[in-house]
Each structure stands twice: as structure tokens, then as C-alpha cells.
Amino acid sequence: MHKPVLAVxxxxxxxxxxRFRDDEGGSMxxxxxxxxxxxxxxxxxxxxxxxxxxxxxxxxxxLDRAALAAAGLPEEKDSTKVRTPTEIANDWFAKxxxxxxxxxxxxxxxxxxxxxxxxxxxxxxxxxxxxxNYFMGLFSPRDFLQGMxxxxxxxxxxxxxxxLVLDITGSMNQSIGGGKTKLQALKESALSFVDIVEAxxxxxxxxxxxxxxxxxxxxxxxxxxxxxxxxxxxxxxxxTPASRTSTA
Numbered sequence: 001m002h003k004p005v006l007a008v009x010x011x012x013x014x015x016x017x018x019r020f021r022d023d024e025g026g027s028m029x030x031x032x033x034x035x036x037x038x039x040x041x042x043x044x045x046x047x048x049x050x051x052x053x054x055x056x057x058x059x060x061x062x063l064d065r066a067a068l069a070a071a072g073l074p075e076e077k078d079s080t081k082v083r084t085p086t087e088i089a090n091d092w093f094a095k096x097x098x099x100x101x102x103x104x105x106x107x108x109x110x111x112x113x114x115x116x117x118x119x120x121x122x123x124x125x126x127x128x129x130x131x132x133n134y135f136m137g138l139f140s141p142r143d144f145l146q147g148m149x150x151x152x153x154x155x156x157x158x159x160x161x162x163x164l165v166l167d168i169t170g171s172m173n174q175s176i177g178g179g180k181t182k183l184q185a186l187k188e189s190a191l192s193f194v195d196i197v198e199a200x201x202x203x204x205x206x207x208x209x210x211x212x213x214x215x216x217x218x219x220x221x222x223x224x225x226x227x228x229x230x231x232x233x234x235x236x237x238x239x240t241p242a243s244r245t246s247t248a
Contacts, residue, residue, distance in 0.1 A: 040135075041135075041139065043135075044134065044135025044136060044138070045135065045136055047134060047135060048131070048133040048134055048135055048136045048145065049145070051105070051131055051134075052129070052131040052145040052147070055105045055107075055129050055131055056129045056147050056149060058098070059098060059107060059127060059129050059149050060149045060151070062092065062093060062096045062098060063110070063125050063126075063127065063149055063150065063151040064151050064153075065092060066088070066089040066092035066093060066110070066125055067089070067123050067124070067125050067151045067152065067153035068153050069088050069089070069092055070085035070086075070088040070089045070092075070112070070114065070121075070123040070125070070153070071085065071121050071122065071123040071153040071154055071155045072121070072155055073119075073120075073121055073155055073156075073157070084114070085112060085114035085116065085121065085123045086112040086114060089110060089112045089123070089125055090110065090112070093110055104131065104132035105129070105130070105131045105132070106129075106130040106131075107127060107128070107129055107130075108127045108128030108129070108130070109127070110125050110126070110127040111125065111126050111127065112124075112125050113125075117202070119156055119157040119202065119203065119205070120154070120155070120156035120157070121154065121155055121156070122152070122153070122154040123152070123153050123154070124150065124151070124152040125150065125151055125152075126148060126149065126150035126151075127148070127149055127150075128146060128147070128148050128149075129146065129147055129148075129149065130144055130145070130146045131144060131145045131146075132144050133145060157205070158205065159205045159206070159207070160205060160206045160207070161206075161207050161208075161209065162197065162206060162207070162208045162209070163208075163209045163210075163211055164190055164193070164208065164209070164210050164211065165211045165213060166186060166190065166210060166211070166212045166213070167186070167213065167214075168183065168212045168213065168214050169213075169214045169215070170214075172186065190210070194208055
């Protein structure tokens with residue numbers, strides 16, 4: 001009698017499965033396949049991240065340079081020729097060539113925030129960088145990397161001390177025409193200078209001192225008290241050429 005066909009098929013299938021279970025040949029090939037796939041995945045991630053970081057660093061360096069340039073206090077006296085911080089920053093970006101390149105990288109439009117007051121300027125710049133992925137998009141729903149870069153720079157003028165050293169020798173009594181002597185003209189110029197400085201000193205950060213001199217310099221009593229001085233003049237308190245001074 002012949003065995004039922006179904007029993008024969010089941011028997012052969014069971015025998016094949018047992019042989020497959022006990023066969024250890026080719027096991028390393030399977031491990032190598034998964035290892036190779038993992039290497040491709042992590043290697044691709046490294047390439048995409050490296051490309052993105054290269055472009056991000058380029059943007060950050062441009063931001064830093066642009067902010068420093070834009071925060072510089074203007075030296076141009078003609079106000080019509082003074083460029084705004086935004087104009088300076090945009091000029092830096094235009095010359096840096098940070099536009100969309102062939103490597104699927106897009107640079108966002110820089111946002112410039114500037115604060116300009118007399119004697120101080122602050123600039124903050126931010127921009128985005130978007131890099132399309134070569135490899136990560138194959139196994140990730142997000143096929144790009146994006147990041148924001150920003151920087152801030154400030155420049156200001158701190159406290160300033162101005163000392164006017166004025167000549168009051170006998171020659172200053174000479175006439176310069178118009179009924180004025182050199183000394184009178186000197187006084188007018190000194191007062192005009194002081195008025196201009198005080199008018200532009202919005203934060204009371206400028207102090208002005210006067211040092212009149214002829215053959216000697218008349219040191220104020222408060223300052224002179226800090227030194228040991230010999231051979232002082234008996235009538236005006238000036239130190240004579242023979243004087244010797246030392247710190248107290």
C-alpha cells in the first residue's frame with residue numbers, strides 16, 4: 001500500500017526543516033550582512049553631519065566677522081555717508097558668497113538687530129543653515145538637517161579723561177589782530193572745546209582737566225601734598241628748577 005501523499009510531503013518538509021536547523025554553514029555571512037548595513041548607516045550619518053557642520057561653522061564665522069564690523073563705531077563725520085549696521089552686515093554676507101550652493105545647502109537670510117546710541121553700538125545677527133542629506137534620508141522621514149547660528153557684538157566708549165595743557169607764557173600776550181591776544185583766543189578755544197565735549201557726553205563719562213604751564217607747572221595743593229617737594233617758591237608755590245621731588 002502506498003502512504004498518503006500528504007504524509008509523505010509532511011515528512012519530507014519536517015526532515016528539511018530539521019536539516020536547516022542543524023546546518024551551521026553560512027552563519028557568518030548573515031552576520032556580515034547586518035554588520036555591513038550598520039556600517040553604511042552610521043557612515044552615512046557621519047557624512048551628512050560632517051557636511052552640515054562644515055556649512056554651519058562657515059556661517060558662524062561669517063556671522064562673527066559681520067557682527068564685529070557692524071558694531072564698530074562710525075568714524076565718518078558726514079552722517080549721510082555712515083552705513084547702518086544692517087547694511088554693513090548684509091555687505092559682509094554678500095561678499096562671503098553664502099548663497100545656495102551645489103551641495104544642497106541653503107543659507108537663511110540673516111536677521112540683524114542693532115541698537116545705536118551715542119558712544120555705543122550693539123549688533124545681534126542670526127541666520128539658519130539647511131543641509132539636504134545624502135544618506136539619512138534613505139532610512140529617515142526627515143531628509144535634511146537644519147540649525148540656527150547667532151552672535152552678538154558690542155562696542156562702546158568708556159570713561160574718558162581729557163587734559164588740556166595750555167601755554168600761558170609771556171608770548172601769549174602778543175596780539176593776533178582784531179583786538180585779541182593769543183591768550184584770549186586760547187581761552188575762547190578752550191571754552192568752545194569744553195562746550196562741544198559736554199554737549200556730546202550723554203552719560204557723563206568725560207572729565208576735563210587743565211594744566212597751565214609757563215617755565216614751570218603749577219601743581220594744585222591737593223596733588224602736591226602727595227609728594228615731598230623741596231625748594232618751593234615762597235610766593236607762588238611753584239617748584240624751582242633746583243627742586244627735587246619724590247613720592248611720599
